[in-house]
Amino acid sequence: MGDTRISGEVIGIDLGTTFSCVAVARKGHGVEILANDQGNRTTPSYVAFSAATASSERFIGEAAKNQATLNPRRTIFDKQVTKAVVTVPAYFNDSQRQATKDAGTIAGLNVLRIINEPTAGALAYGVNQDPNTKRNILVYDLGGGTFDVSVLEIDSGIFQVLATGGDTHLGGGDFDQRVMDHFVQLIKKRYKKDVSKDPKALGKLRRGCERAKRVLSIQTETRVEIDSLMDGTDLSEPLTRAKFEDLNLDLFERTMRVVRSTLKDAKMEKREIDEIVLVGGSTRIPMVREMLKKEFDGKEPSKGINPDEAVAYGAAILGANLTTDQVGVVVGVILLDVTPLSLGVDVVGDLMSVVVPRNTPIPTKKTREYKTVKDQQSIIYFLVLQGERTLTKDCLQLGSFEITGIPPAPRGAVPVEVTFEIDADGILTVTAKEEATGNSQSLAIDKYKRNLSSREIERMIREAREMAEHDKKEKARVDARNQLERAIYDLKKAVSEKLHMCDGDKTVVEAALDEASDWFDGNKNACMQEYKDRRQKLKGLLKKLSPA
Structure with missing residues (x-):
């Protein structure tokens, strides 16, 4: 495989809620934080406009915050900037990530990669550590408006995110x-x-x-x-x-609950964490360090990186690894991030069928096979879902599409492969392909209005944990309902094919099946035991179809 890296310098941008920071990695200089026109290494994330007139002005950063004039320039040491790696909170959804890329494009930048903020912080920490030492680190990222936690394993230049958690309404x-x-x-x-x-x-x-x-x-x-x-x-x-x-x-304690749940998702004990990395200006609050030290049985959080600049620093490191011009600036790294929520489809039965589990490393490509559920079925309708709940109605619907022109065949005879592909920016494309005809259909999720706030992501994960037992019972009920539907279908098919069945028995069985079908159509919300009892009753009919 050839080298896919590009040429030219790439800046790293930490686009924070309250402050933003820019860094670049250059030969002979390492990673540098770039000061703004007023000499400050961070810039307030403010934009203001004067009165709406023909001569109205735009103010940025300190200018917007203090109502002073600022003329921003997109240059680094007289070089025009055209390429960037931009950071986002770990819990940003697809539409938020896409909006960030679009904003970069509008600003005249080619956004090469979107990277999660705590992951960038981990790069800033890990790039200067012994590459031959395997380490587990927890990144605690408390900024001005968001809070993220990530657990990573660093080994031989590979940064693998094991789990993420967060609260994007806390900072x-x-x-x-x-x-x-x-x-x-x-x-x-x-x-x-x-x-x-x-x-x-x-x-x-x-x-x-x-x-x-x-x-x-x-x-x-x-x-x-x-x-x-x-x-x-x-x-x-x-x-x-x-x-x-x-x-x-109570706000400090909220962050500790996220830390504990993220460790649980990573399947890791507190004693297995080798280093706690602090990112974000709010981690300078002494109580944050004290609570983390207590939570991790006396382990002191790392003080090796500047929490205000770590995210931009890490983004610049990734940028340097994407360009041929920066070979030798930093040690080569491989970054494996994760998806924050499970992704899947509902083909039939009101149940979420997971294709990509939560905390799967990205980029990723996963495929599952589904089959037709009816005889002579010519269309399969796919509903793409995101969430941690069992039932379709409790998950977020991302979009839908259908495969048409399926050749006539008995139920279950035609396979359709559904592929979920998530790129390095966390943006999803779903493709379904029917093998016999080659018919396929794709859905790029970032083109859809997802209307999923970061708070909803957190709520979905929390509710999935709280409702686990309820979902287990509901899944059993829906499974029993689907099994009864299959039993009715299979018996009807068997009766039609049973050539040597006497007319009297056939009439009895057909009447029982008609009664079962009518009851099923009118009782989609019956309890599990009712479905089981009905199915058991139908099983007795099978004996009448069997030769004596």
């Missing part, structure tokens, strides 16, 4: 909000002012609380001081680290 902004809520109530009680009804005052308070949070990462006490907060009233109130931790304790 540093939530800690700020808790502190804000505290001060809103304090101001109302002590100053008799309702800040919650004044957007400008709320903005000032938010910035003050964010500053206090950062100070409390290095000091045990600070003051929230804001001149002319509202109606000429100045604010100057103390805030201790202990109070900050108390206000956010």
